[in-house]
Amino acid sequence: MPRPLANEHYTYADYLEWDNDERYELINGEAVMMASPTFAHQLVSAELVRQFGNFLSDKPCQVLHAPLDVRLFEKDEDSADYVDTVVQPDLLVLCDKRKRDNHGIKGAPDLIIEILSPSNFRNDCLVKLNLYQQAGVREYWIVDPEEKTVHVFLLSEDTTYRHLKPYGQNDTVKVNVLEGCFIELDKVFSEI
Numbered sequence: 001m002p003r004p005l006a007n008e009h010y011t012y013a014d015y016l017e018w019d020n021d022e023r024y025e026l027i028n029g030e031a032v033m034m035a036s037p038t039f040a041h042q043l044v045s046a047e048l049v050r051q052f053g054n055f056l057s058d059k060p061c062q063v064l065h066a067p068l069d070v071r072l073f074e075k076d077e078d079s080a081d082y083v084d085t086v087v088q089p090d091l092l093v094l095c096d097k098r099k100r101d102n103h104g105i106k107g108a109p110d111l112i113i114e115i116l117s118p119s120n121f122r123n124d125c126l127v128k129l130n131l132y133q134q135a136g137v138r139e140y141w142i143v144d145p146e147e148k149t150v151h152v153f154l155l156s157e158d159t160t161y162r163h164l165k166p167y168g169q170n171d172t173v174k175v176n177v178l179e180g181c182f183i184e185l186d187k188v189f190s191e192i
Contacts, residue, residue: 004031012071013080016103023067027127029084035119040145040192041090044115047188048091048143055181061095061110068092069104072135076106087128090115090143093177108135110177115143129153133161139177148189152176 004010004018009029018024023034037045045065052063066088074083093111094100112132114124124142132140133155140153140161148169153161154176167173169189175181 006031010084011081012074012083012086015086016080023088025088026084026086027123027131032123034088035117037090037115038117038145041115041117043191044143044145044188045090047191048113048183051183051187052091052093052175052181055178056093059178060097061093061178063091063093064105065091070109070112071104071106072108072131072137074106085131087131089113093175095177108132108137110137111139111141111175112137113141113143115145117145129161133159139175141173143188145189145192148185148192150183150185150188
């Protein structure tokens with residue numbers, strides 16, 4: 001299928017037909033092209049995967065990284081023609097293995113991490129924050145390699161995000177959805 005057009009409404013069925021050489025997300029039926037990650041983005045991502053992977057090595061939860069399709073709002077009875085939101089978070093932690101299938105993840109992961117770049121700032125800080133909150137993602141991190149900060153959002157009882165204080169490059173961040181897990185930001189930001 002040719003490249004998706006602006007101002008068209010697409011579904012996951014359409015998405016599955018697109019050229020795999022280009023990465024897209026579907027946000028409420030709108031195709032959003034994704035830029036290639038920067039080198040700093042990749043360094044941060046690799047270190048986060050390492051630290052989460054080490055912690056989770058003998059536990060039931062898994063850390064996964066992009067590209068991986070997450071159909072945030074899909075229910076068991078939904079067809080691909082019905083689903084119109086598919087995201088590819090930079091990293092995620094999934095504890096419910098029933099949400100996995102051959103195409104990716106169906107439903108909200110426990111934790112999502114997005115790593116900022118100039119091209120995705122608005123999308124990650126506004127659009128996806130609202131999507132993840134609506135979908136019930138329990139914890140959402142926005143990592144800023146340029147500022148060397150991490151912003152943590154926790155889903156409260158009233159299903160809205162509560163923003164914790166920003167964490168800097170010398171801080172250790174408690175992972176609220178994983179008991180006993182802490183991420184050392186000096187190692188995350190050391191190579192950039």
